[in-house]
Amino acid sequence: MSIRSTRVGEQMKKELSEIIGRKIKDPRIGFVTVTDVRVSGDLQIAKVYISVLGDEEQRENTLKGLAKAKGFIRSEIGQRIRLRKTPEIQFEFDESIDYGNRIETIIHEINAPDKKD
Secondary structure (H helix, E strand, C coil): CCHHHHHHHHHHHHHHHHHHHHHCCCCCCCCEEEEEEEECCCCCEEEEEEEECCCHHHHHHHHHHHHHCHHHHHHHHHHHCCCCCCCEEEEEECHHHHHHHHHHHHHHHHHCCCCCC
């Protein structure tokens, strides 16, 4: 990954958080956090990693809402970031947060004193 694609990714992350939080009025979209944006070296594709507060159904509804708003989001990004071509946006769940929470739960269970006294 080049320095430029990293910089574009960071800028997109900032703008996407703003756009998703303030501009999109779709009721399906819950509380979304943009955790990371990875832009391909040729700046054609941007993978946007998100975490969503809520259960599996809310996560799926949020993904559907974001997919529907993808064109609007891309045009907003195009206006805010000066690039020759705005990258194609792909939304994916950031599994690392769930993974970290699962590990933390397991550690707490291991360290919890036995209740067999």
